[in-house]
Amino acid sequence: MSADAEVNTPRPPASDELVMGKDGMGALVDVLVRRGFTVVGPTVRDGAIVLAELLSADELPYGWGVELEAGRYRLRERSDGAAFANAAGPQSWKSFLHPARIREWSADRVEGELVLTADQAPPPRYAFLGVRPCDLRAIAIQDQVLTGGAYRDATYQGRRSGALLIVVECTEPGATCFCVSMGTGPAAGPGYDLVMTEVVDEDGHRFWIRSGSPEGAEILAELPARPADPETRETARAAVTAAADRMGRTMPEADLRELMAGTLDAPRWDDVAGRCLTCGNCTMVCPTCFCTTTEDVTDLTGDHAERWRLWDSCFDLDFSQLHGGPVRASSRSRYRQWMTHKLGTWYDQFGSSGCVGCGRCIVWCPVGIDITEEAAALHEWTAAEPRGG
Amino acid sequence: MTTVPPPLPYRVAATWAETADTRSIELVPTGEALAPFAPGQFAMIYAFGVGEVPISASALRGRHGGLVHTVRAVGAVSTALYRLRPGDSVGLSGPYGTGWDLEAAAGHDVLVVAGGIGLAPLRPVVHTVLDRPADYGRLTVLVGARTPADIVFQDEIESWRGPAQVEVTVDRPGPGWQRAVGVVTTLLDRLALRPERTCALVCGPEVMMRHTARDLVTRGLVPHRVQVSLERNMHCATGHCGHCQLGPLLLCRDGPVVGYVRVVDLLLVREL
Ligand SMILES: Cc1cc2nc3c(=O)[nH]c(=O)nc-3n(C[C@H](O)[C@H](O)[C@H](O)COP(=O)(O)OP(=O)(O)OC[C@H]3O[C@@H](n4cnc5c(N)ncnc54)[C@H](O)[C@@H]3O)c2cc1C
Ligand code: SF4
Ligand code: SF4
Ligand code: FES
Numbered sequence: 001m002s003a004d005a006e007v008n009t010p011r012p013p014a015s016d017e018l019v020m021g022k023d024g025m026g027a028l029v030d031v032l033v034r035r036g037f038t039v040v041g042p043t044v045r046d047g048a049i050v051l052a053e054l055l056s057a058d059e060l061p062y063g064w065g066v067e068l069e070a071g072r073y074r075l076r077e078r079s080d081g082a083a084f085a086n087a088a089g090p091q092s093w094k095s096f097l098h099p100a101r102i103r104e105w106s107a108d109r110v111e112g113e114l115v116l117t118a119d120q121a122p123p124p125r126y127a128f129l130g131v132r133p134c135d136l137r138a139i140a141i142q143d144q145v146l147t148g149g150a151y152r153d154a155t156y157q158g159r160r161s162g163a164l165l166i167v168v169e170c171t172e173p174g175a176t177c178f179c180v181s182m183g184t185g186p187a188a189g190p191g192y193d194l195v196m197t198e199v200v201d202e203d204g205h206r207f208w209i210r211s212g213s214p215e216g217a218e219i220l221a222e223l224p225a226r227p228a229d230p231e232t233r234e235t236a237r238a239a240v241t242a243a244a245d246r247m248g249r250t251m252p253e254a255d256l257r258e259l260m261a262g263t264l265d266a267p268r269w270d271d272v273a274g275r276c277l278t279c280g281n282c283t284m285v286c287p288t289c290f291c292t293t294t295e296d297v298t299d300l301t302g303d304h305a306e307r308w309r310l311w312d313s314c315f316d317l318d319f320s321q322l323h324g325g326p327v328r329a330s331s332r333s334r335y336r337q338w339m340t341h342k343l344g345t346w347y348d349q350f351g352s353s354g355c356v357g358c359g360r361c362i363v364w365c366p367v368g369i370d371i372t373e374e375a376a377a378l379h380e381w382t383a384a385e386p387r388g389g
Numbered sequence: 390m391t392t393v394p395p396p397l398p399y400r401v402a403a404t405w406a407e408t409a410d411t412r413s414i415e416l417v418p419t420g421e422a423l424a425p426f427a428p429g430q431f432a433m434i435y436a437f438g439v440g441e442v443p444i445s446a447s448a449l450r451g452r453h454g455g456l457v458h459t460v461r462a463v464g465a466v467s468t469a470l471y472r473l474r475p476g477d478s479v480g481l482s483g484p485y486g487t488g489w490d491l492e493a494a495a496g497h498d499v500l501v502v503a504g505g506i507g508l509a510p511l512r513p514v515v516h517t518v519l520d521r522p523a524d525y526g527r528l529t530v531l532v533g534a535r536t537p538a539d540i541v542f543q544d545e546i547e548s549w550r551g552p553a554q555v556e557v558t559v560d561r562p563g564p565g566w567q568r569a570v571g572v573v574t575t576l577l578d579r580l581a582l583r584p585e586r587t588c589a590l591v592c593g594p595e596v597m598m599r600h601t602a603r604d605l606v607t608r609g610l611v612p613h614r615v616q617v618s619l620e621r622n623m624h625c626a627t628g629h630c631g632h633c634q635l636g637p638l639l640l641c642r643d644g645p646v647v648g649y650v651r652v653v654d655l656l657l658v659r660e661l
Contacts, residue, residue: 104395105395106395112478114398114419114479115398116397116480145629146629150628150642151627151628153629154394264661290631291631291632292624292625293624293630294441294625296440296441297438298438302438305437307395312630312631312632314631319622320621320622320632321622322620322622323464323467327622327661328661329660332660333659333660333661337634340636341634345634345636349628
C-alpha cells in the first residue's frame with residue numbers, strides 16, 4: 001500500500017529542489033505578478049498579521065512573530081528577521097476562495113418577463129503565498145465540501161481552479177496550535193504547487209523550495225536559486241520535526257467522531273454554554289467553516305433584484321429557523337452543533353474531519369473557549385461514565 | 390459560469406385555493422425546463438425580489454402539463470408565493486432531494502400518513518399508486534389537520550375513497566364534523582393493517598412523525614419499511630449552505646425523505 005502511494009506521488013526531480021535567498025522571495029513575487037496572478041500573502045496591518053494583496057515581497061512580515069493564547073493575540077518582534085515564523089492570523093484563504101459576501105445572480109422584470117442572469121465577472125487568479133500546511137488541508141476540505149459532491153459551487157470552483165498554492169512549512173507553531181493531533185502539519189501534505197521551508201541561521205536567511213506541480217516547476221525555474229545543499233535541507237527538516245514537538249495544544253487520544261456521537265447529552269455542554277456568547281467568531285475565523293445564507297435585495301424601481309450570498313454561522317439563532325421558531329434555540333445546542341460538526345458529523349457528510357488544528361477558534365474566541373479543552377472534558381466524562389454495553 | 394447559476398424562469402399557469410392560508414400553483418417553463426420530479430422531491434422557488442424557499446411537488450403533472458406546488462403562507466416568501474396569480478413569473482430550480490423510495494414499496498401495502506401540509510409531498514405517491522394498482526397492495530391514506538377547514542385537497546381526498554381506504558381526523562372539530570377527532574396516530578386503531586407486508590410513508594410535523602413511526606413499529610411494521618420526510622431550514626438545496634443539518638445528515642442531500650431507522654435516534658435528541 002505504502003509502496004503504491006510512493007509510486008503514485010513521485011518525488012520531484014533533484015533540479016526541482018533548490019535553495020534561494022531573500023532575493024529569491026522578491027523574484028518569486030515578481031514572477032507571479034508578471035504571470036498575471038493576484039498575489040496574496042501575510043503582511044502586518046492593524047496590529048495583526050493579515051492576508052492581503054502583495055505587490056512586492058517587502059510587504060511580508062519579516063521580523064514579526066505572534067504570541068497566541070486562548071482569547072489573546074499579540075504581535076512580537078523577532079530578532080532573526082524571519083518572514084514566516086508566525087502562526088495563523090485571524091483570516092484564512094477561505095476569504096478569497098469562498099468570499100464572505102458575493103453576488104450570485106440578478107433578476108430583472110422586463111416587459112412582465114422574469115430575466116435571470118448569472119454574475120459573469122471572471123474570477124480573480126490568485127497566487128497564495130505562505131499557505132500553512134494546516135490551511136492547505138483546510139483548502140482540501142473546502143474542495144471536498146464545495147466541489148466534491150453531486151453539485152459544484154461554481155463561485156468557489158472558479159476561484160479555486162485558477163489558484164496557485166505556495167506552502168510554507170511550519171517551524172514556529174503557536175501555543176494554540178494542534179495540527180499534529182489532526183494529522184495536518186507541520187510538514188506539508190499533498191496539493192501544493194510550491195513548498196518552502198524557511199531557514200535563518202549563521203549561514204544566512206534562505207528558503208529550501210520544491211515544486212509539486214508542473215506550473216510550480218516552471219515558476220521555480222525562473223527563480224534565482226541554487227541547487228539544494230544537504231545542510232540547508234537537513235536544517236529545514238529538523239526545524240519542521242522540532243515544530244511537531246512544540247505544539248501548544250493536543251486533542252485527546254480518542255476517536256473524536258465516536259466521542260462526539262456518544263456525548264450529545266453530556267453535562268459539559270451546559271458548562272460551555274454558560275461561557276459561550278454565541279458570537280460566531282469561531283465560525284468566521286475557522287478555515288473550513290463554509291455555511292452561508294442568501295439575501296435577496298431589490299432596487300428602488302422594484303424591477304431589479306439581486307441574489308447575494310453571505311457567510312452565516314450556526315451560532316446565529318436564525319440559522320435553524322423554521323416557521324414557528326429555531327430548531328436550536330439554546331446556546332448549548334448551538335455550541336454542540338458547531339463542535340460535533342467539526343469533529344464528528346463532518347466525517348459522515350464529507351469523509352474527513354472538519355478541523356485542521358489551526359487554533360484560530362481558540363485565539364479569536366472572546367472568552368477563550370478552547371475546542372481541545374472541551375474535547376478533553378467530554379473524553380473524561382465518557383471515561384468516568386462507562387456507557388452502553 | 391463563474392457563480393452559482395440562477396434558477397430557470399417559470400410562469401404561473403393556474404392557481405387555486407386549497408384552504409384559507411394555502412394555495413396550489415401550477416408552473417410551466419417559459420424556456421428551458423427542469424428535469425422531471427419524482428414523488429417527494431422538492432423545488433427551490435424564487436419569488437421575485439423576496440426570496441427563495443423549498444417547496445415539494447404536490448403533483449407532477451397538472452391540468453396544463455406543469456408542475457404543481459401547494460404553499461402554506463407562513464412568512465415572507467411563502468406569502469409571496471401564495472399571492473401569485475396566473476401569468477406571474479417565478480424562478481425555479483430542482484428537482485432536489487431523495488424523494489420517496491417507491492421501489493421499496495412495490496408489491497407492498499402502502500400506508501400514507503400525512504399531517505397538515507405534509508400531504509403535499511405525499512400526494513404524488515397516492516397518484517402513482519392509484520395509477521399502477523397492479524404494482525402495489527392495498528392503499529391506505531390517513532390525514533390529520535388542525536380543523537376541518539385546514540384539510541388540503543379535500544375534494545380529491547374524497548375521490549380516493551374506494552380504490553383506497555381513507556381516514557381523516559382533526560384536532561378541533563367544527564359544527565357538522567362527522568369524522569374522527571384527535572391526533573393522526575389514533576386512526577391507526579381503526580385499521581386492519583397487514584403490518585408484515587406494509588410500507589409506510591409519513592410526512593407532517595416532526596412530533597407527529599416521531600409518534601406515528603414509533604406506533605407503526607409497535608404495531609409490527611418492519612422499521613426498514615417506514616420512511617419519513619423531514620424538514621429543516623434550507624437555503625441552497627445543494628449541500629453547500631449547511632443549514633439543513635440533522636446530526637450527520639444534510640437533509641437537502643440525504644433527505645428530505647429518509648428511512649426511519651436512520652433517524653430514529655436523532656429525532657430523540659432535543660435541539661439537534
Ligand atoms: C424539503 C421541504 C419541502 C417543503 N415543502 C413545502 C410544501 O410543499 N408546502 C409548503 O407550504 N411548505 C413547504 N415547506 C416549508 C417551506 O419551505 C417554509 O414554510 C418556508 O420556507 C417558509 O419561508 P417564509 O419565508 O415564508 O417564512 P419565514 O418564516 O419568513 O422564513 C424565513 C426564512 O426561514 C426559513 N424557513 C422558515 N420556515 C422554514 C421551513 N418550514 N422550512 C424551511 N425553511 C424555513 C426560510 O429559509 C426562510 O428564508 C417545505 C420545506 C422543506 C425543507
Ligand atoms: S475548529 Fe478551530 S482549530 Fe479546528 S480548523 Fe476550525 S478554527 Fe482551526
Ligand atoms: S465559542 Fe467563543 S467564538 Fe465561538 S461563538 Fe462561543 S463565544 Fe463566540
Ligand atoms: S439546504 Fe444548504 S446544505 Fe442543505
